[in-house]
Amino acid sequence: MFKETNTQSKMPKISSRAVEMPSSPIRKLVPFAEEAKKKGRTVYHLNIGQPDIETPKCVLDKMHHLNLKVVEYSHSAGFQSYREGLAKYYKKLNIDLDPNNEIMVTTGGSEALIFAFQVCFEPGDEIIIPEPFYANYNGFATTSGLNVVPVTAKIEDGFALPPIEEFEKKITSKTKGILICNPGNPTGYLYSQEELNTLRDIVKKHDLFLFADEVYREFCYDGATHISALTLEGIEDNVVLVDSVSKRYSMCGARIGALISRNKELMASALKFGQARLSPPTFGQIAGEEALNTPQSYFDDVIEEYVERRNIMVDGLNKIDGVLCPKPSGAFYAIARLPIDNADKFCQWLLEDFEYNNETVMLAPATGFYASNLGQNEVRIAYVLNKTALHSALTCLEEALKVYPGRV
């Protein structure tokens, strides 16, 4: 469905922005997965960050007892009560925020980033992003006409922040911001205080915005602590936080996020974009507000589960001959280097031509997460399935690598 045709396009023409807009690298293999399933094959979906974890019970209960007669718009910045609840949530993280002008509820983290880009960038401006990075950042950049400039984080370093010199080399008169995802999708890497201080210094020196996507904040493992960009001192007007309930409470479909900044001018401008689209979703906001009451035990259980899954997956991958997979400290993704010629070919071959006990595995080629031409022999793995499924998926992958014609 929705195929772009190769026939000569009729007038009126679509825009060059629409032509340049990248397709989702995560979703482009979907037709091959559908074909495999039609053949009766089990496909283990490690390709997409849709967790199987249940949404907190308090949220589902709340939705069953809605007392609405009219499903009305909310304030364009979101329900006042929800913003106040979010301020209390951040207060627990030692972050003081004013719910009246520093927090704006958005339609997912996606909209928060779209608004931030619209407010902060002129068309033609540049944003530096450590790669590999979340592929949809490219799409949001295209929407606002800004250019993504990558700085490469290396798999050999476990995807640590590249040295400051690498950033300095990329800064031009067009550079207006740096974007990080912490902990990272697709790497799972968690930035240290020292790395964040490096970013603070470079941002301050060059008057840049620092966009921090912290939607995986709760998912930190092995005793590691998440440090929010909002705690960095001296760059209060530069930091723009993107948040979301999607992964935190396993409710991706609620489409509720938040745009947060202490830069009042930025927030006042973002609200104008928010007013144009009227309001974030009412049902999702009700769910998001209730989710603030999720007990700590929910997170303890989820984190325990993810640590076990990560260990199964990453340890299992590293035991396979020729595979390298740094062990991430956060989120629920890992990037693995495989002994293959081309990740796009390999991922398609897994779905089209391979099966082991009538099962196969769907992975995301890492090429879509690099802005430069890297990642040709890397894949992103989302460990969002139960442990039994992960073991089976690992077996599939191991067997596949034995017989893949493009093995190197």
Next chain:
Amino acid sequence: MFKETNTQSKMPKISSRAVEMPSSPIRKLVPFAEEAKKKGRTVYHLNIGQPDIETPKCVLDKMHHLNLKVVEYSHSAGFQSYREGLAKYYKKLNIDLDPNNEIMVTTGGSEALIFAFQVCFEPGDEIIIPEPFYANYNGFATTSGLNVVPVTAKIEDGFALPPIEEFEKKITSKTKGILICNPGNPTGYLYSQEELNTLRDIVKKHDLFLFADEVYREFCYDGATHISALTLEGIEDNVVLVDSVSKRYSMCGARIGALISRNKELMASALKFGQARLSPPTFGQIAGEEALNTPQSYFDDVIEEYVERRNIMVDGLNKIDGVLCPKPSGAFYAIARLPIDNADKFCQWLLEDFEYNNETVMLAPATGFYASNLGQNEVRIAYVLNKTALHSALTCLEEALKVYPGRV
């Protein structure tokens, strides 16, 4: 809250697009309304299209019996079952659509229009819109960097489509589209077959896109029939429809709309923007799909109610000395010309300085609905309150016009 400061802005600077983004003309009087309420005054809200009509019972019941364990993403184009349901809905209107590549579910009509503009326009392109028009079209245009060129519909003509010569005069090499809202917000005007044929001819002649916002389709009065732009022959690749459940089922907060076109290239491109933002809201889609089962009796009752409200409001307005208000055939808005010096001043004065039996009325100054400098003595009235409230609001307005210092 969210005030833009006048102090010298710190580096880094926000974008010129953010500076140019218009504030919502409908919402900018809100602080004055809040002040009036703090003084204990009743404020009749005729300023915003938030109906008091109840959401259909089937929808509210459905939400009480959700059987979800995980609130997952949907397909980026929306649930397949919902798209199939929408195709059946349009089929009843004698419009054949393929749910697989001609219908995309969006986050409200707003997102549909944002995607359409992104796909169809280069920055600097021009779109012609008959004014007065829905103010947020300006915001969506700013987001995509396109310029709005108004063609003025006249209150003396009841806001009928301006003559074709007026359109021809405005067409340049930059013109790529015409946007209509039918029935119209803020005019309530319903276009005839002849007027739509005029638009068809001009669109075809100049290879333009025709964007049709038909979110008020069901609200047609006095036996008038709505004619969809999708039924116009010979411009199948030019027509882009924007739809929404917000007003149809009185569920504005669901944030569910649709982008519809038979132009496959356009739809395939729009899907890429849809993939970047992942999916429309899951709860809202469930509500939207259930709303397709709303019985005809619901609409019969709602339309009867709106006709009565319209008659009270419009007939009442025209009885006031110096007031002119064309009687609309659709939607639930009317534009009225008042004997006043300045609508912005008058609307603020109503909230700040006027009361009648400790009550006042909130209206939307029409200036925000014109791209040219017109509408200075016009207001938009949304007849979304019950009949008792409308009578009281009319009395307030009549008394206010007797004592307003800027009466002309």
